Amino acid sequence: xxxxxxxxxxxxxxxxxxxxxxxxxxxxxxxxxxxxxxxxxxxxxxxxxxxxxxxxxxxxxxxxxxxxxxxxxxxxxxxxxxxxxxxxxxxxxxxxxxxxxxxxxxxxxxxxxxxxxxxxxxxxxxxxxxxxxxxxxxxxxxxxxxxxxxxxxxxxxxxxxxxxxxxxxxxxxxxxxxxxxxxxxxxxxxxxx
Numbered sequence: 001x002x003x004x005x006x007x008x009x010x011x012x013x014x015x016x017x018x019x020x021x022x023x024x025x026x027x028x029x030x031x032x033x034x035x036x037x038x039x040x041x042x043x044x045x046x047x048x049x050x051x052x053x054x055x056x057x058x059x060x061x062x063x064x065x066x067x068x069x070x071x072x073x074x075x076x077x078x079x080x081x082x083x084x085x086x087x088x089x090x091x092x093x094x095x096x097x098x099x100x101x102x103x104x105x106x107x108x109x110x111x112x113x114x115x116x117x118x119x120x121x122x123x124x125x126x127x128x129x130x131x132x133x134x135x136x137x138x139x140x141x142x143x144x145x146x147x148x149x150x151x152x153x154x155x156x157x158x159x160x161x162x163x164x165x166x167x168x169x170x171x172x173x174x175x176x177x178x179x180x181x182x183x184x185x186x187x188x189x190x191x192x193x
Contacts, residue, residue, distance in 0.1 A: 012059065017031055018053070022111050057105075078146060079141040080192060084184065090164075098175075099171055100175075105126055138153035149192065
């Protein structure tokens, strides 16, 4: 019986490998071997490795949306609590991976932004959507009087996302969640308290 090769299986396998090895460090043959797919099948689904990489980014984004959306849209929670819980969930996921992998957006941003414009655009769009989501919750928190800081929500949200990604990089190098816990403490117990 002939095995059916699935595009989604290839992308999922690619996500796992690229997370560990980076985009340039991941060969198509490695992905095909791990997914148990014949070499010719790759080009039935993707015209290039770049197109494949964009599909990997899209898969990562859909997984992150599915993970974070229930919290960010839970209107029974105050907006600052929703923001905090989304970051804490990301920290827990990082911790479950033994303080490795980090964030695919940041990893690929560092690796690919100067090499491939379609990657840079896709990554910028993804980060901007995340910033916009945080900014909306910050705006809501400001309107309810929970935030008193006189900074535009969009600027504060961009600072939070950038600080989180920096703390994540530091945590990855340090192999400790301490920088991420410091991020939570500074933003939620000091800056926004």
